[in-house]
Every structure is written in structure tokens, then in C-alpha cells.
Amino acid sequence: MITEVLNNNLIEAMRIRIPDGTNLANVLMDILYIGKEAVYRRLRGEVPFTLAEVAAISKSLGVSLDQIIGISSANTAMFNLNFLHYSExxxxxxxxxxxxxxxxxxxxxxxxxxxxxxxxxxxxxxxxxxxxxxxxxxxxxxxxxxxxxxxxxxxxxxxxxxxxxxxxxxxxxxxxxxxxxxxxxxxxxxxxxxxxxxxxxxxxxxxxxxxxxxxxxxxxxxxxxxxxxxxxxxxxxxxxxxxxxxxxxxxxxxxxxxxxxxxxxxxxxxxxxxxxxxxxxxxxxxxxxxxxxxxxxxxxxxxxxxxxxxxxxxxxxxxxx
Missing domain, CATH: 3.30.870 (Endonuclease; Chain A)
Structure with a gap:
């Protein structure tokens, strides 16, 4: 039950992050490098997203863990610092x-x-x-x-x-x-x-x-x-x-x-x-x-x-x- 809730929260957070008209399955295929059927099994809830997949999605779409587990605080937010590397x-x-x-x-x-x-x-x-x-x-x-x-x-x-x-x-x-x-x-x-x-x-x-x-x-x-x-x-x-x-x-x-x-x-x-x-x-x-x-x-x-x-x-x- 907990896994199902977490999976649904993740899918909902992802849908919010992508523009209207964009196919979520296609986005996930590009992020996770898995086939279309494997993506749809996850979207249907038949197979849960792995921790590594959640991390890749979070990095690419900016989905924070608090959105997935259902915790929200007005005093916290996830930022990208966009630091430059001095060597290049x-x-x-x-x-x-x-x-x-x-x-x-x-x-x-x-x-x-x-x-x-x-x-x-x-x-x-x-x-x-x-x-x-x-x-x-x-x-x-x-x-x-x-x-x-x-x-x-x-x-x-x-x-x-x-x-x-x-x-x-x-x-x-x-x-x-x-x-x-x-x-x-x-x-x-x-x-x-x-x-x-x-x-x-x-x-x-x-x-x-x-x-x-x-x-x-x-x-x-x-x-x-x-x-x-x-x-x-x-x-x-x-x-x-x-x-x-x-x-x-x-x-x-x-x-x-x-x-x-x-x-x-x-x-x-x-x-x-x-x-x-x-x-x-x-x-x-x-x-x-x-x-x-x-x-x-x-x-x-x-x-x-x-x-x-x-x-x-x-x-x-x-x-x-």
C-alpha cells in the first residue's frame, strides 16, 4: 500500500513538471533508458520505480522527495546551485x-x-x-x-x-x-x-x-x-x-x-x-x-x-x- 502511494505521488509530481501535451512515457524513456513497455508497467503501478530511477527522475525534472512522500514545508525548497567548474x-x-x-x-x-x-x-x-x-x-x-x-x-x-x-x-x-x-x-x-x-x-x-x-x-x-x-x-x-x-x-x-x-x-x-x-x-x-x-x-x-x-x-x- 505504501509503495502504491509513493508511486502515485511520483507520477503526479512528474506530470506537474512537464508541459501540457508532452507524453510522460516518452520523457521517462529518455531519462531512464528503458523501453516503452517497461515505462508503462511503472505508470500503471504494476512495477514500482526503483530508488535509482527516482533519483534520475528527481535530477532531471526537479521532483523533490518531499513531494513523493507527501511532506511539504513552506520553509524548505530544492535549489540547483549551477556552480561552474574552474578547470573548464x-x-x-x-x-x-x-x-x-x-x-x-x-x-x-x-x-x-x-x-x-x-x-x-x-x-x-x-x-x-x-x-x-x-x-x-x-x-x-x-x-x-x-x-x-x-x-x-x-x-x-x-x-x-x-x-x-x-x-x-x-x-x-x-x-x-x-x-x-x-x-x-x-x-x-x-x-x-x-x-x-x-x-x-x-x-x-x-x-x-x-x-x-x-x-x-x-x-x-x-x-x-x-x-x-x-x-x-x-x-x-x-x-x-x-x-x-x-x-x-x-x-x-x-x-x-x-x-x-x-x-x-x-x-x-x-x-x-x-x-x-x-x-x-x-x-x-x-x-x-x-x-x-x-x-x-x-x-x-x-x-x-x-x-x-x-x-x-x-x-x-x-x-x-
Missing amino acids: PLQTYSSMIRRYAEILETMSGDPKSVLSTASNMLPQAFYLKYDYLSRFRLFKWMYQHKQVNCVQKFSELQLTQELIDAQKAFVKANQDFRTTNYIWDQMIIIHLVNDIKYFRDINLVTEEEVEKLKEELILLLNELEEVATIGMFPKTRNSVNVYISNIDFEATYSYAGTENLEIGMIRIYSINSITSLDKAFCKSQKDWIKSLKRFSTNISVSGEIQRIQFFNTQREHIKEL
């Missing part, structure tokens, strides 16, 4: 970006898909398409971690094609959400400007490279302003709501979801994020981002004066380079 930073960073892109791709085509971010730094969905800006963010992280000794100067860091492709996939997946909400800290540009100044002053970034970064920053800012002005991504025509916060953020908070699948993210260690599929955490993320709108001004389509002032201020910060 480019390869693991590429895999991480690709993994984020794949998660977002499973949701982005849904007509009710929503992506919300409260950010104290430039959104990855924008800067990852720019060569110098995306390299600089990664370079800063590498320099900060002494375990990474593959580059000494910014000019030495070159992105692999695998990473470039992963970044493109990530950017596309972000813009394919039906509705996107951005809340930007007013310091999103000045933080990066200060970082560039520092590395220039210690002679790890050349004046020529600073000019390239400056050029890309201007292009990126023009893109952000266009999106805010028309209230949508130009290519996909998907809706974008942009808010400017009147208070500072401690971190970057993100939430992505549909009716059947959601994920919460908190930015850590400059280029990384901890992620969770836990329902309580995702609700908390969604509510927190929503609450920040109370301290923010909507500049998408409306709020023309505030929008012009904000972007003019950001351009003044860039001129300091």
Missing part, C-alpha cells in the same frame, strides 16, 4: 547558458508564458548578443576567481562557437515569451561602467577595448530604449512592460512560468543563478517582483518624460568611460 570555465558556462535556454524554450511558446525580472544589472537577454560586453562579464568573473588561470588580460579571452550559439539560443528564448516584465534598477549602467574603469586602470583592458565596449553599450541602450518605447520586442512582437525602480535592488530576481511549469532564479556570483522549480519559492519570487512595481515607474509606451530622462542619464554614465 568556458565549457561549463556554455552548458549552463544552454541549460537555461532549454528550460525557457519549453515555456516560451505557451500563449500564457510570462517572464519577469527585477534587475540591478544589465539583462543577460540583451548583453549576451554583444561580443565585447558578453566577454567582459565572463572575464570579470574569471579574474575574480583565482582558480581560473586561463586568461590574464581581456584580449586573451575568446569565446568558443559552442558558447556563442548557446548565448544566441538564450537571447531568442527570452524574447519568445508572450509577456515580459522588466524592473530596472537605476544603477544598471553605472555598475558596469565602474567595472570597465577599474580594469582599464589596472591595464587589463586597453583603451581601444574600452571604446569597443562603449560602442556596444550605446547600441544596447538604444535597443533597450526602443523596446521600452514600443512596449514589445521588434522581431517577435511579444509584449514587454518596462519599469524603472526608485529603490535599489540587493540582487537580480527572475521568474518564468506557464500554467503548468515555472522556475524561479536569483543571480549570484556575477554570471550565475541559483534556480528552483519549487512551487512555494516560485510564488514567492513572483510576489516579490510584483511588489517591487509599487516602487517603480512604468516607462513602456507611457511615461515618456521619465523614459527620456532615464536613458539620457544612462548615456551620461557611458560618456564617463
Whole structure:
């Protein structure tokens, strides 16, 4: 009886984790490397899932053990720390970006898909398409971690094609959400400007490279302003709501979801994020981002004066380079 209950709880948890229209049997065949009939015997309850199979399912779909045994606590949640391996930073960073892109791709085509971010730094969905800006963010992280000794100067860091492709996939997946909400800290540009100044002053970034970064920053800012002005991504025509916060953020908070699948993210260690599929955490993320709108001004389509002032201020910060 206990085994039957545990088996049913596992199946129910798995169904919650996969998008509508997805065949659970096919998903399990890919995860467990067993045949279709063996999968259906487990789904019918004729054969219980083994501990090793439960572990593989938990790792792949983010199903926590408390969901399976029927215990739920508002004070606990399972997180993926997504740590980078210092020995292969480019390869693991590429895999991480690709993994984020794949998660977002499973949701982005849904007509009710929503992506919300409260950010104290430039959104990855924008800067990852720019060569110098995306390299600089990664370079800063590498320099900060002494375990990474593959580059000494910014000019030495070159992105692999695998990473470039992963970044493109990530950017596309972000813009394919039906509705996107951005809340930007007013310091999103000045933080990066200060970082560039520092590395220039210690002679790890050349004046020529600073000019390239400056050029890309201007292009990126023009893109952000266009999106805010028309209230949508130009290519996909998907809706974008942009808010400017009147208070500072401690971190970057993100939430992505549909009716059947959601994920919460908190930015850590400059280029990384901890992620969770836990329902309580995702609700908390969604509510927190929503609450920040109370301290923010909507500049998408409306709020023309505030929008012009904000972007003019950001351009003044860039001129300091």
C-alpha cells in the first residue's frame, strides 16, 4: 500500500513538471533508458520505480522527495546551485547558458508564458548578443576567481562557437515569451561602467577595448530604449512592460512560468543563478517582483518624460568611460 502511494505521488509530481501535451512515457524513456513497455508497467503501478530511477527522475525534472512522500514545508525548497567548474570555465558556462535556454524554450511558446525580472544589472537577454560586453562579464568573473588561470588580460579571452550559439539560443528564448516584465534598477549602467574603469586602470583592458565596449553599450541602450518605447520586442512582437525602480535592488530576481511549469532564479556570483522549480519559492519570487512595481515607474509606451530622462542619464554614465 505504501509503495502504491509513493508511486502515485511520483507520477503526479512528474506530470506537474512537464508541459501540457508532452507524453510522460516518452520523457521517462529518455531519462531512464528503458523501453516503452517497461515505462508503462511503472505508470500503471504494476512495477514500482526503483530508488535509482527516482533519483534520475528527481535530477532531471526537479521532483523533490518531499513531494513523493507527501511532506511539504513552506520553509524548505530544492535549489540547483549551477556552480561552474574552474578547470573548464568556458565549457561549463556554455552548458549552463544552454541549460537555461532549454528550460525557457519549453515555456516560451505557451500563449500564457510570462517572464519577469527585477534587475540591478544589465539583462543577460540583451548583453549576451554583444561580443565585447558578453566577454567582459565572463572575464570579470574569471579574474575574480583565482582558480581560473586561463586568461590574464581581456584580449586573451575568446569565446568558443559552442558558447556563442548557446548565448544566441538564450537571447531568442527570452524574447519568445508572450509577456515580459522588466524592473530596472537605476544603477544598471553605472555598475558596469565602474567595472570597465577599474580594469582599464589596472591595464587589463586597453583603451581601444574600452571604446569597443562603449560602442556596444550605446547600441544596447538604444535597443533597450526602443523596446521600452514600443512596449514589445521588434522581431517577435511579444509584449514587454518596462519599469524603472526608485529603490535599489540587493540582487537580480527572475521568474518564468506557464500554467503548468515555472522556475524561479536569483543571480549570484556575477554570471550565475541559483534556480528552483519549487512551487512555494516560485510564488514567492513572483510576489516579490510584483511588489517591487509599487516602487517603480512604468516607462513602456507611457511615461515618456521619465523614459527620456532615464536613458539620457544612462548615456551620461557611458560618456564617463
